Amino acid sequence: MSDALATEPSISHEDLHSPAPAAHDEHSSGGLVSPRAGRRGSRTFADVVRELGFLSPGRVEAATAEAKASGRRLEDVLLGTGALTPDQVARVMAERLGLPYVDLTVYEADLAATNLLGVDAAKRYGAVPIGYADGGRLLVAMADPSNVIAFDDLKLTLGRDRELQMAVASKDDIAGLIGRMDRLDEAVAQAVEAGEEESASAQPVVEIKESAEDAPVIRLVNSIVAQAVTDGASDIHFEPEGRDMRVRFRVDGVLAERTTIPRSMVAGVVSRVKIMANLDISERRLPQDGRVGITVERRPIDIRVVTMPGVLGEGLVMRLLDKESVLITLDKLGMPVDGRERFEQAFRASYGAVLVTGPTGSGKSTTLYAALNQLNSIEKNIITIEDPVEYQLPGVNQLQVSPKGGLTFPSALRSMLRADPDIIMVGEIRDSETARIGIESALTGHLVLSTLHTNDAPSALPRLTDMGVEPFLTASAVGCVVAQRLARRLCNNCKRPTTLTKEVLAAAGLNPEQSGADGLPAHEPGGCGRCKFSGYKGRIGLYEVMKVTEDIRGMTVDRASASAIRVVAQQQGMRPLREDGLGKVLAGLTSLEEVTRVT
Numbered sequence: 305m306s307d308a309l310a311t312e313p314s315i316s317h318e319d320l321h322s323p324a325p326a327a328h329d330e331h332s333s334g335g336l337v338s339p340r341a342g343r344r345g346s347r348t349f350a351d352v353v354r355e356l357g358f359l360s361p362g363r364v365e366a367a368t369a370e371a372k373a374s375g376r377r378l379e380d381v382l383l384g385t386g387a388l389t390p391d392q393v394a395r396v397m398a399e400r401l402g403l404p405y406v407d408l409t410v411y412e413a414d415l416a417a418t419n420l421l422g423v424d425a426a427k428r429y430g431a432v433p434i435g436y437a438d439g440g441r442l443l444v445a446m447a448d449p450s451n452v453i454a455f456d457d458l459k460l461t462l463g464r465d466r467e468l469q470m471a472v473a474s475k476d477d478i479a480g481l482i483g484r485m486d487r488l489d490e491a492v493a494q495a496v497e498a499g500e501e502e503s504a505s506a507q508p509v510v511e512i513k514e515s516a517e518d519a520p521v522i523r524l525v526n527s528i529v530a531q532a533v534t535d536g537a538s539d540i541h542f543e544p545e546g547r548d549m550r551v552r553f554r555v556d557g558v559l560a561e562r563t564t565i566p567r568s569m570v571a572g573v574v575s576r577v578k579i580m581a582n583l584d585i586s587e588r589r590l591p592q593d594g595r596v597g598i599t600v601e602r603r604p605i606d607i608r609v610v611t612m613p614g615v616l617g618e619g620l621v622m623r624l625l626d627k628e629s630v631l632i633t634l635d636k637l638g639m640p641v642d643g644r645e646r647f648e649q650a651f652r653a654s655y656g657a658v659l660v661t662g663p664t665g666s667g668k669s670t671t672l673y674a675a676l677n678q679l680n681s682i683e684k685n686i687i688t689i690e691d692p693v694e695y696q697l698p699g700v701n702q703l704q705v706s707p708k709g710g711l712t713f714p715s716a717l718r719s720m721l722r723a724d725p726d727i728i729m730v731g732e733i734r735d736s737e738t739a740r741i742g743i744e745s746a747l748t749g750h751l752v753l754s755t756l757h758t759n760d761a762p763s764a765l766p767r768l769t770d771m772g773v774e775p776f777l778t779a780s781a782v783g784c785v786v787a788q789r790l791a792r793r794l795c796n797n798c799k800r801p802t803t804l805t806k807e808v809l810a811a812a813g814l815n816p817e818q819s820g821a822d823g824l825p826a827h828e829p830g831g832c833g834r835c836k837f838s839g840y841k842g843r844i845g846l847y848e849v850m851k852v853t854e855d856i857r858g859m860t861v862d863r864a865s866a867s868a869i870r871v872v873a874q875q876q877g878m879r880p881l882r883e884d885g886l887g888k889v890l891a892g893l894t895s896l897e898e899v900t901r902v903t
Contacts, residue, residue, distance in 0.1 A: 335410030336471065337395070339402050349378050352400045358392050389796060390474035394447070398472035406434065406445050408477035409797060409832045417442065418481070425461055426482045429454045430475070433462070437469040445473040445481070476797075480834045483534050521572035524565070525580075529607070529622070531562070533600045538624055538665065542573065544617035549573065556792045556843050557665065557902075570617070577620050581609035588618050595692065606692060625694050634674045638893075640884055642877065643786075643849035650784030650851070651675045651753065657746035659733075660786045661758040667790050667845055668755040669694055672729055675753060676700065679727055687723060689716040690731035705731070713738040721745060730754040736772035743773050746781035760881065761787040761850035762869040765860045779857040787848040787881060789902040791894045792840035798830030799839070804889070804896060812900050814886055827892045844893050846903065848881040 347355075350364050359367075359382075367387060371378045379396070382388040388396075391407070398405035414435040420442070426432050431446040431454070442462065449455065449470045459468065528551060532540050537553035544550075547567035552559045565573055578585045581594030592611045597604065606625040611618060634644060650658045658675070660668045673695060680686060680699055688697075691705035691713075701723075703716050713730060714737040720728055721741075732755050733739045746752040758764050764785045768778045803823035806816035818824065829839020850856075850873045859869050874880065879887075885899030 334412075335407040337398075337405045337407075339399050339404065347400055349396060349400060352396045353382075353388070356392075356396060356399065358396070359387060363387060390476045391797070394472050394474040394477075397449075401449060401472070403449060404469075404471040406443075406471040406473050406477075408434070408445060408473050408481050409834055411435075413481060420462060421458075423482060425458075426478075429458050429461075430478055431458055432478060432481050434471075434481075439467070441467045441469040443469050443471055445471050445478060447473060447475045447478045476834060521569060521576050524569065525573055525576045528563070529598070529605075529624075530600055532622075532624060533603070533605060533626070540620075540622040540624070542577070542620040542622075544570070544614060544619055546616070549617075549619075556838075556840055557790055558792070558838075574611075574618055574620060577609060577622065578611070581607070583609065583611065589613055606694070608692065625692070632670060632674055634678060637671060637674055637847075638845045638888070639847045639849070640879065640887065643847050643879065643884070646849045646851045646877075647675075647784055647786055648678070651679065651751065653751060653783060655746060655749050655751055656783040657743060657752045657754070657781045658784050658786075659754055659756050659764050659782060660788065661756045661761060661764050662788045663757065663759075665790070666788055667843075668788065669731065671786065671788060671845075672753050672755065673697070676727075676729060679751075684726040685724055686727040686729070687720045687725045688729040688731070689713060689720065690729070714741060717741045717745070721750075725750060727751045727753070732756070733768075733771075739768055739771045739773050743768065743777050743781045747777065752781075758787070760866070760870070761785040761848045761878070762873055763866040765852075765856070765869060766863070766866050769860075769863060775861050775863055779852070779860040782852050784852060785850045787850075789846045789881060789885075790843045791846055791885065791888070791898045791902050792838075793842040793844045794827055794829060794892065794894055795832060795835035795839055795841040797834045798832035799827040799892065800830045802826055802828040808896065812896055813882060818886075824890060826889050826896065828895050828897070839895075840898070844888060846881050846885045846888065846899065848878065848884065850878045851876070 350368055353359055353364055354361055367381050367385070368378055371381045374381070379388070379393050383390065383393060395405045411434060413432070417433040417435050420433050421429075421431075429446070430448060430451075431444050433442055434445045435443045437443045444458065444462075446455075446458075449472055455470070459466075462468070528540065532553050535553055535555055537555050538557075539554040541552040541554070541559065542549055542565075543552065545564075547570075549565040549567075549570045550561060551563045551565060553562050575585045578592075578594075580596045580598075582596070583592045583594045591613065593609065595606065595608050597606050599605065603626065608623040608625070610621045610623075612621065613619075634648070637644075639647065647658070650656065660671050662668050669690075676686065676688075676697060680697060682699070685701070686697075686699070687701045687703070689703045689705065693702045693704050696702065703711070703720070705711055705713060705716065713732070713734060717728070717730060717738060718741060728742075728745060728750050730738065730742050730752065733742060742752050742754055756764050756767060758767050762785075764787075765778055765782065768782075769775050802825075804819055804826050805823045806819045809819050809824075810816040831837040831839050835841040852860075853876055855872050855876070856869055859872065870878075870880075881903045882899060885894070885903055886896070888894050889896050889899060
């Protein structure tokens with residue numbers, strides 16, 4: 305064993321479970337692959353990677369040296385650099401330990417087996433029962449079978465007398481299967497059977513997973529919210545449909561139906577959500593908005609609730625803000641190198657305004673948080689005014705807008721200027737007064753970061769003029785404008801190669817001459833169990849970064865149109881949103897169809 309891998313345990317699983325079944329063709333059907341015969345023993349992770357031919361010996365040696373230098377496990381290094389996929393890592397681990405490997409996107413899990421273990425226990429152990437092996441042994445897919453403690457606990461949970469056969473699956477597959485073990489339809493059925501039509505009591509929701517003794521309506525609402533968080537949804541829509549109520553989740557920016565609430569439960573569900581958000585349950589004619597903070601599996605979630613009285617009845621929208629996922633670094637934003645340099649140069653200036661534009665839900669606040677995270681230091685006084693405060697930054701003074709209490713963006717901004725700030729972040733420029741105070745602040749020695757609703761970066765300057773800010777003030781204050789969108793990321797497991805022809809590029813509004821005679825190689829969505837057959841999993845940012853140069857300042861003072869400013873900005877190096885999207889398409893990160901959809 306090499307020095308770099310000296311920390312890897314040589315694990316014998318003979319005392320943990322029954323021996324693996326006899327080897328057979330590794331391309332066996334059903335998604336279950338047995339280990340190769342006669343190749344078990346004290347092999348290292350690197351040995352098996354070479355044996356399976358996943359990487360060249362030189363690549364393995366380089367990664368081994370990096371693992372030794374950084375003190376990390378070899379598999380973590382190979383995963384982090386993208387040299388190996390999670391599936392390949394699981395396959396290597398299975399081969400090394402002499403265990404079967406299971407591809408859960410192909411293997412059809414036995415529902416009777418999966419129901420033997422609860423969702424919480426499955427998440428805790430990183431394991432799910434998926435069926436039965438030879439001799440009646442319970443087949444359990446596990447992400448890390450070398451975890452002896454988890455195995456022992458799992459044995460106790462499933463019953464000491466039950467014989468287990470372990471198989472290795474990737475962490476993504478395990479998480480995906482656990483995510484599909486939801487109980488929404490079951491919760492609806494239980495609520496109907498219980499016949500609960502009364503309004504739920506106004507108990508505070510602390511840990512919504514632990515509510516088994518609550519009324520069926522409360523359990524139903526809690527199940528919907530918990531499942532939305534598990535699915536990574538940003539919004540939950542409760543929409544009257546006839547006499548029933550349709551429930552849809554917005555995942556990765558796209559709505560999909562999840563369940564239907566029968567008419568006998570609709571009134572109770574609406575009342576329960578209103579009570580959670582401290583709204584008036586008797587008011588059904590006017591829109592209301594409120595918020596509630598909850599915890600799902602020890603993760604703090606902030607929920608904004610809006611009621612929508614319609615002709616078919618009262619609907620609800622719940623926006624979920626996962627406070628742990630808001631703060632990311634600039635490295636993870638996906639901003640192109642040249643655009644990031646212009647953006648970073650602007651927000652590191654001692655004064656001026658930096659604006660981030662885009663529609664609602666395009667990740668503007670996340671970009672500003674990434675910038676604040678870079679700027680945050682003991683030497684600077686940073687004050688923010690937000691609605692809502694999505695993430696609490698240590699060392700930053702954050703104010704929450706409260707219109708009922710008289711704390712609006714303009715009033716808070718005026719107060720902030722008297723508190724000796726170095727950096728000011730305004731959550732959103734919504735009105736002319738906020739715009740004027742923010743721009744004037746940028747001219748008096750403060751760095752101002754804010755968001756604005758425009759379709760592209762060049763439109764931000766005329767937009768401020770339309771809001772009543774004098775053009776010469778805008779020209780002097782604004783140093784950089786970033787426009788952004790969020791596009792769905794292609795699922796790495798099922799994306800398929802394709803070719804972008806001149807005709808396809810022209811239809812997308814791009815320069816067809818980029819394609820050449822043979823077209824441009826790209827990828828398109830497929831569909832598998834890991835992405836719920838959508839072809840996409842996660843999202844990636846598309847960016848348009850415009851530096852306000854002397855030429856653009858002059859055009860702003862002359863009240864030039866956004867289209868004229870765009871022409872000059874592109875001549876001076878600004879890459880349009882769709883061009884940045886094309887770059888990510890060619891890198892295999894998203895599809896051209898998705899880029900055209902969001903831009």
